[in-house]
Amino acid sequence: MKFGKRLKQHVEETLPGWRDMYLNYKDLKKLVRLISSSLEYGKSEEAEFVYLLNNEIEKFNVFFMEQEEDFIIRHKELQQRIKRVNESESSSQGEYEEEMARIRKDIVDFHGEMVLLVNYSNINYTGMAKILKKYDKRTGGVLRLPFIQKVLEQPFFTTELVSKLVKECETTIDELFPTVVVMEVEMKEAATMMAGEGIFRNTVAALMTMKEIRKGSSTQSHFSLPVLSLPDTELIRSFQLNSPIPIV
Amino acid sequence: MQSKKKQAGAAVGFFFSDLSSVLFNNNDLLFASIQSRYISSVKSELFRFSVAKSLLLSSEEKSELLSAFSFQIVVVRITCVAFDFLCITLMNTVLRKHLFIVVELSGMSSTNGTVGHIVSASSGMSSNLHISSEETCSEKAPFISQTSEVLRSTAFRDFLKENNTSSWCTDSLSDFLEYPENSPIQSSNLQIMPCEDVGKPNDWQDWADQLITEDDGVTPNWNEILVDTAVADQIPKMECHAGKSSRTSLTLQVNSLVPASPGETCSPVTPSPGGSQSKPRMRWTPELHEAFVEAVSKLGGSERATPKGVLKLMKVDGLTIYHVKSHLQKYRTARYKPEPSSQGPSEKKPTPLQELSSLDLKTSSEITEALRLQVEVQKRLHEQLEIQKNLQMRIEEQGRYLQMIFEKQCKFGIDSFQPASSAPEKSETELTNEISSSPARTKTESDPVKVGSPSSDNQKVELDPSESQPSKRAKLNESSSTESS
Numbered sequence: 018m019k020f021g022k023r024l025k026q027h028v029e030e031t032l033p034g035w036r037d038m039y040l041n042y043k044d045l046k047k048l049v050r051l052i053s054s055s056l057e058y059g060k061s062e063e064a065e066f067v068y069l070l071n072n073e074i075e076k077f078n079v080f081f082m083e084q085e086e087d088f089i090i091r092h093k094e095l096q097q098r099i100k101r102v103n104e105s106e107s108s109s110q111g112e113y114e115e116e117m118a119r120i121r122k123d124i125v126d127f128h129g130e131m132v133l134l135v136n137y138s139n140i141n142y143t144g145m146a147k148i149l150k151k152y153d154k155r156t157g158g159v160l161r162l163p164f165i166q167k168v169l170e171q172p173f174f175t176t177e178l179v180s181k182l183v184k185e186c187e188t189t190i191d192e193l194f195p196t197v198v199v200m201e202v203e204m205k206e207a208a209t210m211m212a213g214e215g216i217f218r219n220t221v222a223a224l225m226t227m228k229e230i231r232k233g234s235s236t237q238s239h240f241s242l243p244v245l246s247l248p249d250t251e252l253i254r255s256f257q258l259n260s261p262i263p264i265v
Numbered sequence: 266m267q268s269k270k271k272q273a274g275a276a277v278g279f280f281f282s283d284l285s286s287v288l289f290n291n292n293d294l295l296f297a298s299i300q301s302r303y304i305s306s307v308k309s310e311l312f313r314f315s316v317a318k319s320l321l322l323s324s325e326e327k328s329e330l331l332s333a334f335s336f337q338i339v340v341v342r343i344t345c346v347a348f349d350f351l352c353i354t355l356m357n358t359v360l361r362k363h364l365f366i367v368v369e370l371s372g373m374s375s376t377n378g379t380v381g382h383i384v385s386a387s388s389g390m391s392s393n394l395h396i397s398s399e400e401t402c403s404e405k406a407p408f409i410s411q412t413s414e415v416l417r418s419t420a421f422r423d424f425l426k427e428n429n430t431s432s433w434c435t436d437s438l439s440d441f442l443e444y445p446e447n448s449p450i451q452s453s454n455l456q457i458m459p460c461e462d463v464g465k466p467n468d469w470q471d472w473a474d475q476l477i478t479e480d481d482g483v484t485p486n487w488n489e490i491l492v493d494t495a496v497a498d499q500i501p502k503m504e505c506h507a508g509k510s511s512r513t514s515l516t517l518q519v520n521s522l523v524p525a526s527p528g529e530t531c532s533p534v535t536p537s538p539g540g541s542q543s544k545p546r547m548r549w550t551p552e553l554h555e556a557f558v559e560a561v562s563k564l565g566g567s568e569r570a571t572p573k574g575v576l577k578l579m580k581v582d583g584l585t586i587y588h589v590k591s592h593l594q595k596y597r598t599a600r601y602k603p604e605p606s607s608q609g610p611s612e613k614k615p616t617p618l619q620e621l622s623s624l625d626l627k628t629s630s631e632i633t634e635a636l637r638l639q640v641e642v643q644k645r646l647h648e649q650l651e652i653q654k655n656l657q658m659r660i661e662e663q664g665r666y667l668q669m670i671f672e673k674q675c676k677f678g679i680d681s682f683q684p685a686s687s688a689p690e691k692s693e694t695e696l697t698n699e700i701s702s703s704p705a706r707t708k709t710e711s712d713p714v715k716v717g718s719p720s721s722d723n724q725k726v727e728l729d730p731s732e733s734q735p736s737k738r739a740k741l742n743e744s745s746s747t748e749s750s
Contacts, residue, residue: 078546079546082546082547082548082549085548085549086547086549086592086595087595087599089549089550089551089554090554090592090595090596090599091599092551093551093554093555093558094599094600114629118629118632118633121633121636122632122636125636125639125640125643128640128643129639129643132643132646132647132650135647135650135651136646136650139650139653139654142654142657143657146657162661162664162665162668165661166661166665169658169661172546172548174654176654178550178551180647180651182551183647187640187644190640194633194636194637194640195633216639217639217642217643220639220642220643220646221642223646224642224645224646224649227646227649227650227653231653242653242656242657242660243656
């Protein structure tokens, strides 16, 4: 399946507030086609294209940094919450458990959201790389290489901080979750129940999308990423049973 | 002769502008072979890296990667045997660079007739590299210094001067020079940069400048570029202040993001291209947030603290009241609606939590397990994303590296031309063979510029199954010996 379609699907699947924040791949593709079909290709067309790309980059940066800021705040807040819950001796066991359960759910969702932001960054980068490649191919330009270097430096692509937060989150999660052995069946049931909802659905979808995007394509080259193979593909795919928009 | 020089000069321009597309799009095979040869060099860091990276991938992915490379090696029919050999024996990265440029130059011949001139030219250039399999690195040292000098020589500039270029050449050059600012700045970020004794970004910059100043006939276009680059230069200094609102200078501003981010004094501030005057975008960090929280708590909590007070307490350069204000707002929201599953990602979801309190422990552990699973999936996704991102970065780095050495070699390789042998198809192999077999000689500008004939048939160069190596070598030896006499 083509990237454009994949992207579109992903955007439909993604968090509502994020839908407008993705790359306008379709429009840019149209523009490339327009430019390549027009007989005289000059600097002004390229400038226009670059202008649009820069707009997109700006959009990504703004959104990304906003989210990042939010994550930083929420991360701290969660830590505070955990601290408070652990330190408050006045609450009963039940209350404690309740709060912990809430915290657990929240932190897992938080983790998921952060990962989704990294995914967002990556998908947009991939889209950019693709559209630039298309541009060069269609118009014989040399836009791609220098431009992509620029993109690599952009805030939205430098996801190190978010990744760091993700890892910290994972450590916290490991601490929070009691080691309980549960039967396979129950686990699957519970998982499926949860899979239809919220962040989990998004992350599953994102993972599948990623896999699909990286499936061997006709234009696979030395610049292409290798095919993604996940050991748990089937399991993950089963999570999508509840999804209204199945990703094939 | 003159016209041929002109052609060659024009070809240079075309050649630069089309380098990417030729090499990376239309000439995949050639590039692949170059790449595969390069990678086959055990000394190559890149290869090591890709091997290392491939360890992170599943074995399936790994074999995919490796098979992709080996496939390329098999498919490519350029007679790069000598080249291959050289790569392995070649310790010195400078020479390796030259080789790549040379082979890439020869690749050009397949797409443009006039570029054939360059091919023959560079074959002459490369002859002084004189690398034979038996030679060790140390022996090559004298050549290296020679070639380095040549690189920095003005030969190329002079040559271009002689050849007043046609308009399209100019255009393509201008296009190409559009982003000169980026390469120099960004090359410092390249981690896989081999030893840069042939000069770094500065050379490239100088060369670009030289080009700009040299040729009067095409001044108008290049003045533009000059302006562009000059402005881009100034922008980094201004990035700490309010962002620019002018949309027209977007390109430049995005350029400026590059030098802006690393090592700036007001490090948290990222200039926003096209942002409004009063709100440059701020990139928060956990440390900054800590300071913020401290300041807020000192002022009596998030409700009582004022942006102004917080700003004063924090004492951070580049932080404006707008930043603090918006951050404070977010902070307040986060506190009083902790992790609202009702906000943002809300879809249809009966919160399992409601069920939790009324159900028995079994369900709650189910939920816990489900959460655990969710985390696993998310972890997996994150892992893959990181791997993917690293791969993407490496791919681009590699491309950029090759581009750069190619440019450097170009500067070096255009200095003189070499008569090509009569068979056009062999121009590429000529090149490589010449590298291996030509006697050493100092590159001088006095070498006669003879432009060879190979052009029209060069389309099939890279697909041409080689004739026997020895015979070619013999031919080339012949021609080169006549040259040097």
